[in-house]
Amino acid sequence: MFKRQVERSGVPVLVDAWAPWCGPCRMMAPAFAEAARVLEPDVRLIKLDTESEQALAARLSIRSIPTLILFRDGREIDRISGALQARQIVDWTRQRLGVAA
Template sequence: MSDNLHVVCSHCGGVNRIPAGRLEQNPKCGKCKHPLFDGHPADVDDAMLQRQIQRSDLPVLVDFWAPWCGPCKMMAPAFAQAAAQLEPHVRLLKLNTEQHQQLAGQLGIRSIPTMILFRNGQELDRMSGALDAGGIVSWTRSRVG
């Protein structure tokens, strides 16, 4: 088994092969030279979300939200704090369901905020409702082992 991981850049979508031992050494994208991790969740569109889910060897945690949603606004800072704790071992992304209604419908998003945790292109688990940063981190770590 290889100790290299495929990590998708959230800036350009480039797929980078990174030795697992280098994840915490602030690796940069070979294509666009941006840091692969910055401790903040990335806002993504349909195409970038699909690329992250399908091509990344890292677990991908997605917050499905909308700008008019009060609980979503309350959870946004907690999700950002969770990113600072979970990266670089989990990729955190945000998808605006108002702008990407078709994908949200395909994924069965019925209420927001909803978080879905993906690994190897498959949904591992989902959680609806707002959580604090500690709750997000605990929930995620309990699912990715």
């Protein structure tokens, strides 16, 4: 599913790497959902549970959570770690994609 959504997507994909036991991840979840309402359909936002998808998390070299990873054309273009507010997520994503607000 991850491969189909990220590597074959016609639009950029923003992945939120998180875990159920991570307090900052849970705190950021509403901000990620709010950012999705602003960014979609131009950017697809998906969540990656690093606890249940440990092999994928290792393949993506996720060292801390929460981590946002931005993909375009199936390739990672940037990542940022730490809990962010919705506006920060939107601004960071648009800046990395070269899209005006």
